[in-house]
Amino acid sequence: MGGLIINPKNADYGNAQTVSVSVNLSSLVNNRAFAMTPGDADFDGLHSGYPAQYLPSANLAYSGVNYDFPQYRASGNDNLLAQGQILTPPKGRDFSIHMLAAAETAIATGFVNATYVDNTTTSGPILVDPFWDWPYPYGGDIFFPYYLTNSSIDYNRSMIFQIINWLDSSKELVSLQLPNVIAGAANGPGGAAEDTRLHIFAVSMIPTTGSVAQLEVQYARSTQMWMEGTNKTQMFEITINNVGEGWVLANNTVRLSISAPGLTTVVPGIINRLRPGDQAIV
Known part of the structure; x- marks a missing residue:
């Protein structure tokens, strides 16, 4: 049952x-x-x-x-x-x-x-x-x-x-x-x-907490997806909120990495643009 x-x-x-x-x-x-x-x-x-x-x-x-x-x-x-x-x-x-x-x-x-x-x-x-x-x-x-x-x-x-x-x-x-x-x-x-x-x-x-661009991780998880062309390099998914009042633009160079025992970030996640009050799943 x-x-x-x-x-x-x-x-x-x-x-x-x-x-x-x-x-x-x-x-x-x-x-x-x-x-x-x-x-x-x-x-x-x-x-x-x-x-x-x-x-x-x-x-x-x-x-x-x-x-x-x-x-x-x-x-x-x-x-x-x-x-x-x-x-x-x-x-x-x-x-x-x-x-x-x-x-x-x-x-x-x-x-x-x-x-x-x-x-x-x-x-x-x-x-x-x-x-x-x-x-x-x-x-x-x-x-x-x-x-x-x-x-x-x-x-x-x-x-x-x-x-x-x-x-x-x-x-x-x-x-x-x-x-x-x-x-x-x-x-x-x-x-x-x-x-x-x-x-x-x-x-x-x-x-909403920031007066400028302010990013928060809402949720992070492992997935069952692998990077193409690799020997099963696993992909992770991260939900990011811009809870500030400013834009994230390409020149801000936002990179996401995972740090945990047994894990190494091979390719970082990139956010090039995220407006205030918006969300990105990376």
């Missing part, structure tokens, strides 16, 4: 350098998603739920971001059903917003609207897949071995997904408005509209 699986491509082993700040959702939670027994939760209005015995830890690090992940409660709610609520993040400029979320029976779409201190706004689209489906067409980020119905165990996997929105990092963020999702697209041919809702489990921000 297996257990909890964190997508190994982005599983965090403590090698990230990025500072992330969790947004406290405790006063806004309005839905119960985690269950110890059938019928214990009501994620989808049918008393379905994720198996609580497989929950990740409260201090979850994933893809270089730290999340405050909700835990099982004997009673009470544990996640936020998105209905247009306003989030008030910590004061300051932010590079991006990261959320762990899942939809119900169909693909949920909408927009996260950001308002800044000068009353300007930006709007970012989101697309979130259903919490379970057969035969697992979605690339989930957190996998549970099954889900609980109102009366039994359904041995199809259930999933939670990470979604990311970029923000205007040159301006101080005042508030974020979540979408109000009541319908979405089915995954069948034609994508007919179906009722669905969007659930959010955790929200974290990556703040």
Whole structure:
């Protein structure tokens, strides 16, 4: 039957350098998603739920971001059903917003609207897949071995997904408005509209910190790719954020190397251009 699986491509082993700040959702939670027994939760209005015995830890690090992940409660709610609520993040400029979320029976779409201190706004689209489906067409980020119905165990996997929105990092963020999702697209041919809702489990921000170009490593990982023409010289992948206010240009000569026991950088990664508030995967 297996257990909890964190997508190994982005599983965090403590090698990230990025500072992330969790947004406290405790006063806004309005839905119960985690269950110890059938019928214990009501994620989808049918008393379905994720198996609580497989929950990740409260201090979850994933893809270089730290999340405050909700835990099982004997009673009470544990996640936020998105209905247009306003989030008030910590004061300051932010590079991006990261959320762990899942939809119900169909693909949920909408927009996260950001308002800044000068009353300007930006709007970012989101697309979130259903919490379970057969035969697992979605690339989930957190996998549970099954889900609980109102009366039994359904041995199809259930999933939670990470979604990311970029923000205007040159301006101080005042508030974020979540979408109000009541319908979405089915995954069948034609994508007919179906009722669905969007659930959010955790929200974290990556703040902007520099007044000039300032680079941070969000995430680094080994890959199963090899440099062409070599005797299996392995490639590594590094996610870099420019959390400052200045551009990285070719004359800045940004080179990336890996330093660890047993590893030697043969060919460095190069960043020739990276604007403020942007990200490069090298």
